[in-house]
Amino acid sequence: MHTIGFAIYEVPQQFQGQRDVHLDKNFFLTHAQTAKSETFINLREVSSRFKLPPGEYLIVPSTFDPHLNGDFCIRVFSEKQTETLPCDDPVSAELSDEVVSDEDVDSGFRNLFSKLAGADMEISAYELRTIMNKIVAKRTDIKTDGFSLDTCRIMVNLMDDSGNGKLGLGEFATLWKKVQRYLSIYKQNDMDNSGMMSTPEMRVAFKDAGGCVYVVFIHLE
Template structure:
């Protein structure tokens, strides 16, 4: 049983009345709590009574030790009627698209691409899997089972602008830049240096990669991409981000009116779900 407690913070004026707002670490470093539980203790129930001025408050339950996972229930009893809601993040993708052309590719990378691509000057999913797995097996600071063929196909689907089912020079360069970026994020956010990510590290890493997701979606990602011990290795991390980017791009392409809603016909639905 985890050692748990909670703190109560007054909601800042700029976030008043909002539900889709994210209060990050800097907020909690700069603001003192309005109240907190008397102690952190490993009991089934932690209960306290407070008298606070009227206003909007954030209840923040937590474990005493960082990065511990557990389910919990928050119950609030008030003398007068009050409104309660879960504070959550909006769902959006904020990463900047990489835009390069052949002139931006240096000669060293061109030579490497020519060696890897072979006579057709393009890289297939099979070749991509061989290349990536050869590179990551040399690293001792990340845990991985190796990239699957399906993950490599998803990468190609994301970047294959000419519809060949393979990656040309510029497309491969963009993918290489993405993987380098995601590798740096993975290593930086792996706080305990285990080579894998727990659910909290994964949440921070996904946000750093440019994806703003709500709590429900974060839970889905962990359930979908984690190992039995609820850790995410590097290949699953990359697979998750590639899949997310593809889904956001598809939605954006179909949301022609930019209203945040789309309607599918059967053909569009099949195309989307087969990606």
């Protein structure tokens, strides 16, 4: 069960009326979302209600984490007549193995984990929030209000292969590896060194992070 959500984009005027719309990644980097799901969440179903003007739109479901494959079933309920078609363009991604097993963790990180996790040798969302906020509080090059408990719960859900709601040694090491990677991408694309990301910077950062999306075309009368 991956953490999932979706976004809705309005089809550009030059593509309206076509049934074989093909929009590359540059479109998603340069066009704002018309609407989106309230949150990305680790559930089997995500639903939202929107009021949109007549037109043609793309519904783009995706996983929260990049480079994950998944099958999506999309249902559209409308008060007005609609026509819905899938966009069958092939989607592919080069998947990199970022999973760290317990055996791959070095002794230094293992000792650090023991101190952070405590007697049960697992890290809960509450403990993760404390750890992450202590880390970012020491960073003067990043502006942040810190990690909320909900954010840390999502992070735990993403990494929790055992399903017990906590992170073991390998799971935490995998999360830490991902955090370091995204932090590096963030810093590389913070071109003005403001500690924050502008919309153009975020577009490039999102491109660097990679991703895999699935598209559905909908026409609203």
